[in-house]
Amino acid sequence: MKLQSMNVETLAQKVMNQEPLFILDVRNEQAFSDWKIEGKSVENINVPYMTLLDGVDPLIEKLPKDKRIVVVCAKEGTSVFIGDMLVEAGLKDVHYLKGGMSSWSDHIEPVKIGDLSSGGEVYQFVRIGKGCLSYMIISNNEAIIIDPIRTIDPFIAFADKMNAKIIHVVDTHLHADHISGARNIREQTGATYWLPAQDAEEVTFSFEHLEEGRNDLTFNNSNVDIKIMYSPGHTIGSTSLIIDHTYFFTGDILFIDSIGRPDLAGEAGEWAFDLRSTLYNTYQDVAKEVTVLPAHFGTIEELNNNGSVAKTFDEILERNTSMNIKDTEQFHALVSENLPEQPNSFVDIRQTNMGKVTPTSEEQHEMEIGPNRCAING
């Protein structure tokens, strides 16, 4: 049988449905250790193609004979090259990932989180390759989007399909790991763009200030409670939302098993105090039964069985070790010392999100490739 292609949509479905998958990643070791396809049912081995130029014979014995093999590289040229060699060597069921890790980085899947009490639904858009989570709340033919990623077509298409007009688009903070799609959504739909003013001192465009006490971030056609809560720490402006008293959008402040890092705008020391105060004071007043919906997942272990990333606040308080550090100094040390590597191009991404630079679409795509690295694990 000839080499077959597999697109990222099919691969994402398999990962989220936890179908067994065998992936042969032929990128170099560094690229693989930085970032790879992960899933509870995924077996992923790395054999850099540079070691296979004399032939795939040494590799054949490492590969399962009775399983489908998906060959993956950065774009796709190399996985076609190696895939063809495997087929020639007699393997029967070999696929290559169309568009490679580059397409994997951009792919998003919508998953329903739950219903609103007065009618309507909450959807999560899982960018599975990079760990970004965006949201769409729909009620009575209107939609509000929270933390949209750069590739906005899936949001526009989904709102169309649900027969909803996008009226507000919100960034919970100025993102450093990915380029916000909010301004483009505003341009295409006329939606109002909300951003915390304290993160936006240098921005070059107009926006509504996302701040506590405002009561005009609402649906027009229905009465859904939207509470804005100032929650600094990851950035000085970071703001959380509680919608319908049930859905707690924590941005990059609180994740399922980790918390936001305070250093991506160069202020780790000072913002560590804010982060502590937000997590250990402000957040403690939130009802424990709400569903926490963060802007990222850190590891694939955080995905629920339906592919969503959401847990009750109660459960997070119990399992997230960073929420259980009694000693303030110990907490400070955790969030300001020995921090993990920063996200790729995070300075350029911040500049782009402020509107100070306008990279081409291809450049924006390149800037974002790789893991998100916004979290600190306690």
Add this chain to the structure above:
Amino acid sequence: MKSTKIVDAKGLSCPMPIVRAKMAMDELQSGDILEVHTTDKGSQADLVAWADSGGHILEKELNEDDVFKFWIKKA
């Protein structure tokens, strides 16, 4: 640096820059210098990894007008 051979892989994408480099290197003697030119960003790290995996030594690399140039000494 005096190169024994130059591989022009400009405009080619993965895996061709590495394939070309490998074919050229196979014809060289130990201690010879292979010079590789590529415009494919992804190939940079791959060339370094390939040189490493064969025990070759990366003597020098530079970026001139978006052309990445490498000088690799054969093991």
